[in-house]
Each structure stands twice: as C-alpha cells, then as structure tokens.
Amino acid sequence: MMSLGPYASFIVTSYAAAALVVAILIGWIVLDYRSQTQRLRVLEERGITRRSGRSAMDAS
Amino acid sequence: MTLIDLANPTRFLALTARVLPWLAAATVLLLAIGLYQAALAPDDYQQGATVKIMFIHVPNAWLSMFVWGVMSIASLGTLVWRHPLADVAAKAAAPIGAAFTFLALLTGSLWGRPMWGTYWEWDARLTSVLILFLMYLGLMALWRAVDDPSRAARAAAVLTLVGALNLPIIKFSVDWWNTLHQPASVMRMGGSALDKSFLIPLLVMAVAFTLLFVTLHLAAMRNEILRRRIRSLQMMQASRVAFSNEMGAGSRGQNASKEIGAAG
Numbered sequence: 001m002m003s004l005g006p007y008a009s010f011i012v013t014s015y016a017a018a019a020l021v022v023a024i025l026i027g028w029i030v031l032d033y034r035s036q037t038q039r040l041r042v043l044e045e046r047g048i049t050r051r052s053g054r055s056a057m058d059a060s
Numbered sequence: 061m062t063l064i065d066l067a068n069p070t071r072f073l074a075l076t077a078r079v080l081p082w083l084a085a086a087t088v089l090l091l092a093i094g095l096y097q098a099a100l101a102p103d104d105y106q107q108g109a110t111v112k113i114m115f116i117h118v119p120n121a122w123l124s125m126f127v128w129g130v131m132s133i134a135s136l137g138t139l140v141w142r143h144p145l146a147d148v149a150a151k152a153a154a155p156i157g158a159a160f161t162f163l164a165l166l167t168g169s170l171w172g173r174p175m176w177g178t179y180w181e182w183d184a185r186l187t188s189v190l191i192l193f194l195m196y197l198g199l200m201a202l203w204r205a206v207d208d209p210s211r212a213a214r215a216a217a218v219l220t221l222v223g224a225l226n227l228p229i230i231k232f233s234v235d236w237w238n239t240l241h242q243p244a245s246v247m248r249m250g251g252s253a254l255d256k257s258f259l260i261p262l263l264v265m266a267v268a269f270t271l272l273f274v275t276l277h278l279a280a281m282r283n284e285i286l287r288r289r290i291r292s293l294q295m296m297q298a299s300r301v302a303f304s305n306e307m308g309a310g311s312r313g314q315n316a317s318k319e320i321g322a323a324g
Contacts, residue, residue: 002099005109007174014113014167018120021159022272028155029279036286043290048297 083275090268097261117167119269120160127157132224135217147213152280158196184233185241195223
C-alpha cells in the first residue's frame, strides 16, 4: 500500500478534484453532442434541410 | 488531406469521427501509465509525498497557457485568414482551458498549504494565473452575450489576442519579480533540474493531459459545428414561415380587392 504521509488529504483531494473536473468536462461534451444531434433530428423530421439537400447530420 | 480541406466543416466532421476513438484510447492509455508512474515515484527529500500533486498541477498549469495560445492562433485565423473553423476552435477551447486553469490554481493551493503554510499568496505568478482564469470566464461570457456567432467571433478574437500579453507575464513572472512560487525547473536554460524519477512521470502526465485536451477540443468543436447548423436551419425555417405568411396575406389582400371590385 502506497504511503502518502501526513499530507495525504491534500494529495487525495488534488487527484479527486482533477478526476471530478475532467469527468464533468467529458459529461458536458457528451450530453451536448446528444442534445445537438437530437435537435437536428427533430428539425429534419419537420422537413427542414440544408440548401445542399444533404442531412445536417452528415459525417457527424 | 491539407489544412484547406479541413476548412470544410463536413470534411472536418468526417475526419474527427474517425480520429476521435483513437485519440481517446491513447489518452486513457497514457493517463493510466502516467498515474501508475506517479504512484511509484519516490517522495521528494523536501516536499515528501506532496510531490505527487506536481504530477497533476504542472500539466494543468502548462495547459492553461497552451490552450490560450491555441485560442490566440485561432483568433488570428478569424481576423486575418477568416478560416471558417477558426472561431469554432476558439469558442470550443475556452471552457476546457478554464477547467485546466481552475485545476492548476486549486492543486497549487492544495500543495501550497502544507509546503508554504498558506493556500494563497498575492505573488506575481499566482495573481497572473488568476487573471488568466478570469479572462477565460470573461471570454465565455462574451460568446454567450452576442447572438450572432460571426460578430461574437471578431470581438472574442480581439480580446483573446490582447489577453495573450498575459502569457509571457505568467511565464517570466518568477524571474522578473521576487515570488513565493519557485522558478522554472523543467523548461529552463541548462536543462531540467528534476531527477528522472520525477521528470519521466511528469512528462508522461503532461503528454496525457495534452492528448486529453486535443480529444475534448475536437469533440467540442464538432458540437459547435452542429449547434451552428441548427441555428442556420432554424433561421431558414423562420424565413420560410415569414415568406408563407406574407404570401398568405398578399393573396388574402388580392381576394379582398376582387370582392370589393365585384361588389362595386
């Protein structure tokens, strides 16, 4: 077992905070992607498409 | 594929869809190796085990400046070359840069309390990084305050380039002023002052966090492209509705005048 000495709480808090912030960033980006693709799908179902006629979801 | 090809958002989406899974896998692998090496690194003779905080503090501090550097280049792309993806890149990078800067400040404070005896000191390095964090927040607020992305892009680009003046101040603050923060020990004249047992995990973690930034940035850029497509489709829908309303009002007006004519 790794010993972190008398300042273990500072070390553990640092790593936990980094993990939490990175997890929030990843979660925000994934949820944002789902939200944008859902909104695009709804618009295309209403018949609103790009001038090129291609799906706005192209290559997404 | 050239840089010009990437100017096409559809090509950019296609390319990043193929690249992102590989980037994510490389990031996870390097982070795992870096964390393993950080766990096995010996205690420092002065800092003890708190040296382990450096393995996340230093990469985040580097990235806080690197991300602003990326945004500055993207801002040049907006103002000078008018590259269609430049302001997408700048806007997508800001929240990620803010998160890394926040982590640099937080982990620095958590290291400072046991080593310096204080969480915070208004010295040149800490204060200039705090200003960088506030500038990230200001930039994000500016993007939200202006509805039209192209107008917001120009204002944000100017602010980003002005803010880039803070980068050399952060870097050289420990040389120009008498600070509590220690001077550079990795990137300095005469080579690194760190022992290999600390330097190798630190560099692995730095590369891993840089890959994490690239992965998150590309994914956030994809989201921003989709958001702009939605905006243009919604505007197209609104103009169609307005056009059909006008046509309807016009034909109703013609019918009404015919009826008046018939009655007369």
